[in-house]
Amino acid sequence: MSIDLKTIKHISKLSRISVDEKRAEKLAGDLNSIFEFIEILNELKTENVEPLTSVAETTLKLRADKVKSKNLREQIIKNSPQENEDYFVVPKVIE
Amino acid sequence: MSDITKQSLSELVKNIKEKKISSIEVTKAFIERSEKSKELNVYVTEDFSAAIDKAKRFDENPNLDLKLPGIPMAVKDLFCTKNVKTTAGSKILNNFIPTYESTVTQNIWNEGAILLGKLNCDEFAMGSSNETSFFGCVQNPIDKDLVPGGSSGGSSSAVAAQLTPITIGTDTGGSIRQPASFTGIVGLKPTYGSCSRYGIVAFASSLDQAGPMAQNVRDCALLHEVISSYDEKDSTSIDFKRNNYVKELTNNIKGKKIGIPKEYRVDGMPKEIEDLWKKGIDYVKDCGAKIIDISLPHTNYALPTYYIVAPAEASSNLARYDGVKYGFRADGENLIDMYEKTRSEGFGAEVQRRIMIGTYVLSSGYYDAYYLKAQKVRKLIKNDFDEAYKKVDAILTPSTPSSAFKIGEKTNDPVSMYLNDIFTVPVNLAGLPGISIPAGHDAKGYPLGLQIIGKAFDEQNILNIAYAMEEKINFKNKITDWWIK
Numbered sequence: 296m297s298i299d300l301k302t303i304k305h306i307s308k309l310s311r312i313s314v315d316e317k318r319a320e321k322l323a324g325d326l327n328s329i330f331e332f333i334e335i336l337n338e339l340k341t342e343n344v345e346p347l348t349s350v351a352e353t354t355l356k357l358r359a360d361k362v363k364s365k366n367l368r369e370q371i372i373k374n375s376p377q378e379n380e381d382y383f384v385v386p387k388v389i390e
Numbered sequence: 391m392s393d394i395t396k397q398s399l400s401e402l403v404k405n406i407k408e409k410k411i412s413s414i415e416v417t418k419a420f421i422e423r424s425e426k427s428k429e430l431n432v433y434v435t436e437d438f439s440a441a442i443d444k445a446k447r448f449d450e451n452p453n454l455d456l457k458l459p460g461i462p463m464a465v466k467d468l469f470c471t472k473n474v475k476t477t478a479g480s481k482i483l484n485n486f487i488p489t490y491e492s493t494v495t496q497n498i499w500n501e502g503a504i505l506l507g508k509l510n511c512d513e514f515a516m517g518s519s520n521e522t523s524f525f526g527c528v529q530n531p532i533d534k535d536l537v538p539g540g541s542s543g544g545s546s547s548a549v550a551a552q553l554t555p556i557t558i559g560t561d562t563g564g565s566i567r568q569p570a571s572f573t574g575i576v577g578l579k580p581t582y583g584s585c586s587r588y589g590i591v592a593f594a595s596s597l598d599q600a601g602p603m604a605q606n607v608r609d610c611a612l613l614h615e616v617i618s619s620y621d622e623k624d625s626t627s628i629d630f631k632r633n634n635y636v637k638e639l640t641n642n643i644k645g646k647k648i649g650i651p652k653e654y655r656v657d658g659m660p661k662e663i664e665d666l667w668k669k670g671i672d673y674v675k676d677c678g679a680k681i682i683d684i685s686l687p688h689t690n691y692a693l694p695t696y697y698i699v700a701p702a703e704a705s706s707n708l709a710r711y712d713g714v715k716y717g718f719r720a721d722g723e724n725l726i727d728m729y730e731k732t733r734s735e736g737f738g739a740e741v742q743r744r745i746m747i748g749t750y751v752l753s754s755g756y757y758d759a760y761y762l763k764a765q766k767v768r769k770l771i772k773n774d775f776d777e778a779y780k781k782v783d784a785i786l787t788p789s790t791p792s793s794a795f796k797i798g799e800k801t802n803d804p805v806s807m808y809l810n811d812i813f814t815v816p817v818n819l820a821g822l823p824g825i826s827i828p829a830g831h832d833a834k835g836y837p838l839g840l841q842i843i844g845k846a847f848d849e850q851n852i853l854n855i856a857y858a859m860e861e862k863i864n865f866k867n868k869i870t871d872w873w874i875k
Contacts, residue, residue: 310745312734313734329747336767350583353583371489386725386728
């Protein structure tokens with residue numbers, strides 16, 4: 296299996312990370328060597344194996360859905376790269 | 391007292407409790423040494439003046455019943471600290487001020503400790519050498535231009551160089567144990583679910599665990615006792631009865647059955663690692679433990695499994711960094727363009743690589759072949775340990791396949807960098823506790839570590855084995871203070 300530039304462009308779009316030609320070539324090389332290393336898993340027969348999703352063998356606990364923190368609006372908004380009083384600001388979405 | 395920074399955590403606690411030294415003396419001593427040690431680049435954020443204020447306040451009204459009374463402590467910059475910048479070693483969080491405190495750090499402050507500052511680490515804890523940090527490499531105090539390991543590289547370097555009496559790191563694939571091994575200190579990765587993940591910047595949620603990094607096993611047990619707690623804010627936190635780890639610490643390990651897995655004798659393993667392992671086996675035998683050969687047949691598949699599971703989880707955890715609510719933002723022509731440029735400029739190369747791997751293995755058409763396959767192999771790896779623990783109480787292995795390497799030596803070859811974690815990754819995949827203790831030196835005088843892996847929730851047992859071995863090994867770290875002019 297080989298990851299070509301077209302695939303890199305596709306993953307880059309899915310990941311929302313823009314990649315120029317030069318970086319795409321470097322990434323293709325890196326990913327190919329990593330996937331070559333991963334291919335060894337195909338040696339194993341796993342048809343009858345249950346996938347392990349969590350090592351913690353407990354059921355999730357339930358708790359009351361209650362607000363416990365104080366109103367932190369001001370501090371939270373302050374972390375935003377662009378704000379307008381009570382709002383997060385993003386580039387225009389609707390023309 | 392000029393030798394304050396040379397004291398272990400347990401000694402400092404005792405001296406403060408006996409009123410032989412004050413919190414302010416201790417805090418100032420570590421700050422002074424840190425000021426002289428800028429070349430090591432361990433701090434991302436120093437919080438020294440606040441620390442001095444807190445120490446003064448502690449001394450005015452000291453509560454000496456606490457477990458960490460007035461003890462100053464720096465922590466890995468992956469733990470959210472309320473009102474103190476938390477970067478995760480990334481440009482994308484360069485200006486992030488959390489509005490909340492992680493449970494693990496809160497537990498530490500509740501026992502009287504004082505924040506010194508935030509320690510450098512690989513970006514989002516992705517790395518084995520601290521070289522992926524946006525804030526630059528960290529120097530290993532053992533030798534100039536030597537990596538301190540990673541991802542908790544600022545943490546390991548700070549403890550080894552005595553810039554903090556103890557610290558906490560996080561371990562997703564070896565990020566506490568490998569840097570501990572590279573710097574000649576003790577590092578414990580607790581059982582998954584033992585320490586809350588609340589407020590820790592997420593990398594791979596099914597693998598991440600916080601744990602102590604210390605100068606010796608007793609200190610390590612003490613901090614573990616403080617940080618391990620059930621927390622309803624983390625749905626994977628486990629409600630089990632925690633030990634009084636220090637009180638129950640013993641060097642009596644007579645009759646304990648220690649497994650030696652043959653699969654850990656990997657091809658090309660340096661002879662000095664092999665010899666160290668043999669020496670470790672002799673030490674535990676001397677302590678009256680029994681050695682039993684075991685097999686963990688899927689060991690060889692652990693790293694490839696990890697490099698599917700961890701990036702997959704990372705790609706979804708890191709989807710939140712979009713330049714909208716917090717962190718770095720790049721300008722874009724429209725919303726999508728802004729997202730793509732923000733993530734391209736805000737994340738470093740290794741993080742981008744892992745997000746891409748993760749996105750690929752989760753993408754339509756590849757999910758079954760990679761992600762599901764890896765989850766199944768992960769089950770086989772866990773089964774290996776379950777099977778082994780029917781015969782033994784703990785497992786002894788080397789911590790790393792080599793000693794610390796030079797800065798820049800492995801940065802161009804991701805796979806050779808990943809191989810560093812060959813002995814530590816299986817432990818995370820199986821959710822088990824593991825501890826690395828310094829056990830010897832290589833020909834260059836660099837430290838080498840041994841790892842003891844325990845059954846789930848059996849931290850006490852591996853701490854005891856480590857404690858017994860520590861006494862036999864009598865390890866001395868060779869640090870010359872070369873960075874202090």
